[in-house]
Amino acid sequence: MKIQSVKDLEKISREYSTSLYHPEYVKVNIGMASCGIAAGAEAAFNTATEAFADDKAVHIGQTGCIGYCEMEPLVEIFSGGTPRVIYKSITPDKVLDAISDYQNGIDQKKWVLGQMRDPRSLLEDEIDNPLAKVAPFEAIPFLEDIPFYKNQVKIALRNCGYIDPDCIEEYIAKKGYFALLQVLTHSEPGKVLETVKSSGLRGRGGGGFPTGIKWATCAKHDGDRYIICNADEGDPGAYMDRSILEGDPHSVLEGMLLAGYAIGSSQGYIYVRNEYPLAVKRLVTAIKQAEAYGLLGNNIAGTDFRFNIRISTGAGAFVCGESTALMASLEGNVGRPRAKYVHTVEKGFRDSPTNLNNVETYANVPAIVLKGAEWFAGMGTDHSKGTKVFSLVGKIKNTGLVEVPMGISLREIAFNIGGGVPKKKVFKAIQTGGPSGGCIPERFLDLPVDYQKLAEVGSIMGSGGMIAMDQDTCMVDVARYFMDFLKEESCGQCNPCREGIKQVLDILTSICAGKGKEGDIELLEELGSMIQKFSLCGLGTSAPNPVLTTILYFRDEYEAHIRDKKCPSGVCKALFHYEIDADACTGCRVCARKCPQDAITGEKKKAHELNQDLCIKCGICYDACKFNAIAIR
Amino acid sequence: MNQAIPLESDTETEVDFMELDTIIEDEFGNNKENLIMILQAIQRKYNYVPQPALTYLSAKIGIPYSKIYGVATFYSTFSLEPRGRNIVSICLGTACHVRGGERVRERIQESLEISDGQTTEDQRFTLESVRCIGCCSLGPVVKINEDMHGRISSDQIDRILDQYE
Numbered sequence: 001m002k003i004q005s006v007k008d009l010e011k012i013s014r015e016y017s018t019s020l021y022h023p024e025y026v027k028v029n030i031g032m033a034s035c036g037i038a039a040g041a042e043a044a045f046n047t048a049t050e051a052f053a054d055d056k057a058v059h060i061g062q063t064g065c066i067g068y069c070e071m072e073p074l075v076e077i078f079s080g081g082t083p084r085v086i087y088k089s090i091t092p093d094k095v096l097d098a099i100s101d102y103q104n105g106i107d108q109k110k111w112v113l114g115q116m117r118d119p120r121s122l123l124e125d126e127i128d129n130p131l132a133k134v135a136p137f138e139a140i141p142f143l144e145d146i147p148f149y150k151n152q153v154k155i156a157l158r159n160c161g162y163i164d165p166d167c168i169e170e171y172i173a174k175k176g177y178f179a180l181l182q183v184l185t186h187s188e189p190g191k192v193l194e195t196v197k198s199s200g201l202r203g204r205g206g207g208g209f210p211t212g213i214k215w216a217t218c219a220k221h222d223g224d225r226y227i228i229c230n231a232d233e234g235d236p237g238a239y240m241d242r243s244i245l246e247g248d249p250h251s252v253l254e255g256m257l258l259a260g261y262a263i264g265s266s267q268g269y270i271y272v273r274n275e276y277p278l279a280v281k282r283l284v285t286a287i288k289q290a291e292a293y294g295l296l297g298n299n300i301a302g303t304d305f306r307f308n309i310r311i312s313t314g315a316g317a318f319v320c321g322e323s324t325a326l327m328a329s330l331e332g333n334v335g336r337p338r339a340k341y342v343h344t345v346e347k348g349f350r351d352s353p354t355n356l357n358n359v360e361t362y363a364n365v366p367a368i369v370l371k372g373a374e375w376f377a378g379m380g381t382d383h384s385k386g387t388k389v390f391s392l393v394g395k396i397k398n399t400g401l402v403e404v405p406m407g408i409s410l411r412e413i414a415f416n417i418g419g420g421v422p423k424k425k426v427f428k429a430i431q432t433g434g435p436s437g438g439c440i441p442e443r444f445l446d447l448p449v450d451y452q453k454l455a456e457v458g459s460i461m462g463s464g465g466m467i468a469m470d471q472d473t474c475m476v477d478v479a480r481y482f483m484d485f486l487k488e489e490s491c492g493q494c495n496p497c498r499e500g501i502k503q504v505l506d507i508l509t510s511i512c513a514g515k516g517k518e519g520d521i522e523l524l525e526e527l528g529s530m531i532q533k534f535s536l537c538g539l540g541t542s543a544p545n546p547v548l549t550t551i552l553y554f555r556d557e558y559e560a561h562i563r564d565k566k567c568p569s570g571v572c573k574a575l576f577h578y579e580i581d582a583d584a585c586t587g588c589r590v591c592a593r594k595c596p597q598d599a600i601t602g603e604k605k606k607a608h609e610l611n612q613d614l615c616i617k618c619g620i621c622y623d624a625c626k627f628n629a630i631a632i633r
Numbered sequence: 634m635n636q637a638i639p640l641e642s643d644t645e646t647e648v649d650f651m652e653l654d655t656i657i658e659d660e661f662g663n664n665k666e667n668l669i670m671i672l673q674a675i676q677r678k679y680n681y682v683p684q685p686a687l688t689y690l691s692a693k694i695g696i697p698y699s700k701i702y703g704v705a706t707f708y709s710t711f712s713l714e715p716r717g718r719n720i721v722s723i724c725l726g727t728a729c730h731v732r733g734g735e736r737v738r739e740r741i742q743e744s745l746e747i748s749d750g751q752t753t754e755d756q757r758f759t760l761e762s763v764r765c766i767g768c769c770s771l772g773p774v775v776k777i778n779e780d781m782h783g784r785i786s787s788d789q790i791d792r793i794l795d796q797y798e
């Protein structure tokens with residue numbers, strides 16, 4: 001069937017909202033994004049599918065990731081007329097028990113994350129809450145009330161974890177492709193440009209350029225215009241793009257279609273990083289399904305509009321996330337950025353006008369078109385509208401993906417949503433913006449999330465990686481880590497970047513090895529400002545950020561390394577050793593059993609001793625001790 | 634991105650040119666723009682990119698060998714040397730790094746007696762590092778072939794490696 005009108009969409013929507021909201025069977029949705037699969041979701045899915053192969057009363061399905069990755073595998077169970085309950089940490093051995101527990105009215109309250117109050121997305125406000133007449137389970141919290149979800153507003157992630165990503169009809173049932181059909185039948189391209197412009201949407205890939213302005217400029221230039229989606233997601237520690245592609249690929253396709261219509265383009269490309277095979281697989285399925293419904297290809301929805309999307313994969317080069325390098329790579333070349341005297345909206349891919357946006361940027365567009373620019377612009381701050389997805393990772397209790405309104409404070413994200421640092425350790429900093437960003441210390445945590453505000457403290461919004469660091473993270477080592485990363489990833493064509501980063505890395509490496517000298521900090525600052533000023537592309541100009549912000553906020557750590565030859569966090573091996581605190585040691589023998597070097601000896605229930613000559617500082621004892629008896633000296 | 638490149642053509646791998654031709658022609662339409670994806674397909678087939686395949690590719694799609702070589706060495710996914718039966722990819726992304734990824738790498742290196750990018754003598758393991766696999770919530774993460782091992786600590790390494798022949 002080829003979809004021709006909104007009516008056709010409504011018909012599919014009605015049909016599938018039954019299986020989505022009111023199934024006559026027990027529906028078991030297993031979160032099967034890469035993160036869930038890594039935690040055991042696929043094995044759980046196979047176990048459950050096999051067990052209920054002949055049972056029509058139970059249906060096992062898959063969804064993307066609902067964000068709370070710490071608790072994966074997550075399994076949602078419900079039926080029409082009974083509450084929707086989400087079970088946490090359901091490994092393959094527990095999945096059958098969880099299903100029967102649900103059927104028995106829930107005895108294992110410990111296994112339950114929560115129940116949903118309302119499964120609708122922001123786009124479905126004209127239908128009634130399917131759970132309005134369902135009596136909730138007693139003594140089980142609502143998902144929407146638990147701290148992790150309480151302050152989240154899901155626009156880009158609106159369907160992730162709620163639909164089967166391999167099923168276009170479920171996307172349609174959540175108001176998918178309605179924006180496209182509405183625009184094709186009722187709006188001029190110029191009106192779409194105007195909507196995106198006045199929504200205030202800014203690029204979510206890092207730079208934060210106003211999306212509407214980019215689209216309008218591209219539309220002005222003549223030629224075979226191209227629409228490209230940047231799914232290279234290079235920031236190590238950010239995975240929102242992966243999650244959107246794996247959990248709701250059609251939202252990205254629809255966003256690209258809308259861009260194609262607004263800008264006047266008939267060809268789209270998605271450049272996906274090589275490390276994301278599942279995202280590619282789901283995209284391929286999604287494109288085929290959209291083609292079958294006539295939502296991609298020629299004469300889309302019976303109009304003259306024609307648009308195709310192809311997928312291309314990267315090959316492991318961070319710099320290919322940069323716009324001009326990405327386009328060079330798409331052309332089959334080495335991914336080296338070029339100077340942007342002429343912008344890519346004028347001459348980009350194949351020297352034609354090209355519009356490049358990030359995955360999350362596109363995923364926002366259908367919602368903006370459907371709900372209006374004012375609705376979107378009503379959220380956030382003066383300069384930053386709407387929401388932003390962050391991957392909350394590192395030393396944080398509730399790791400996962402969170403989508404929050406712009407303007408919320410970093411503290412709110414790290415402590416209320418993220419639950420703070422685990423194991424009673426002390427929070428130290430939050431790193432945003434990946435290798436181009438900076439480390440923000442505790443005292444700035446009340447800063448609102450906003451493009452300008454983050455830039456004022458030396459970091460950037462970036463693509464949304466948010467890495468929490470605690471007392472065990474050495475900030476000099478973090479700076480060294482990023483420089484090591486960037487040295488590998490610099491394309492090497494300009495001197496300041498190639499040689500400058502290498503010099504910075506050499507200095508940091510020697511500081512970490514205990515060979516730091518007076519004057520090193522000043523030299524780092526000088527080199528940093530040189531690299532910033534004279535590099536060609538964004539990789540180079542932002543490369544010194546991690547070093548400069550750590551010097552600015554954690555100078556004492558640099559000084560401890562250089563002057564006192566100490567690494568207070570116990571990371572730089574040449575600059576610390578472990579000792580057993582005899583007062584705290586209970587003689588439980590856990591460390592002695594785990595030490596791979598047999599460096600720890602002592603009798604049960606008596607304070608142990610650590611032989612420095614044998615110790616390789618692997619940290620196994622430090623991590624294993626429950627009594628804080630292993631001290632860093 | 635700098636790898637040691639064997640310049641003399643290696644004789645170990647037999648490249649089936651007929652098959653290679655099918656990949657280039659049928660799957661990728663003989664198109665220069667598809668160079669990176671063709672190289673990926675070759676690597677999937679042989680587990681690395683054999684030198685004779687590069688020479689053939691150059692003649693076939695009309696890109697100078699020097700350029701193909703440039704592309705194959707620029708992108709870190711490509712290996713121009715044979716790799717082991719099991720590929721151990723240790724994540725050194727930021728999230729894994731702050732959770733002790735470096736220590737996990739040290740343990741693996743000690744255990745296998747090879748360093749990053751090398752292959753064990755018995756061809757059992759090749760050790761590679763990657764910068765984020767997108768499973769940061771499970772850090773530190775090690776991927777062996779297609780299996781993901783999350784939240785690992787250095788004392789579990791030997792037990793995990795033992796599962797792979």
Ligand SMILES: Cc1cc2nc3c(=O)[nH]c(=O)nc-3n(C[C@H](O)[C@H](O)[C@H](O)COP(=O)(O)O)c2cc1C
Pocket residue numbers: 202203204205206207208209211230231232233234235318319320321322323324356357358359361463537538539
């Ligand atoms: C070194 C470097 C790496 C980048 N990596 C990415 C990336 O992985 N994903 C992304 O969307 N943008 C990345 N960008 C930003 C892109 O150049 C570009 O600004 C962005 O994709 C535009 O889309 P947006 O306006 O929707 O954000 C990178 C930029 C630089 C300089």
Ligand code: SF4
Pocket residue numbers: 319336337489490491492493494495497498535536537538539540541
């Ligand atoms: S700044 Fe660095 S990555 Fe960018 S073009 Fe120059 S050398 Fe290449």
Ligand code: FES
Pocket residue numbers: 236237238724725726727728729730764765766767768769770772774
């Ligand atoms: S940082 Fe290791 S998976 Fe992302």
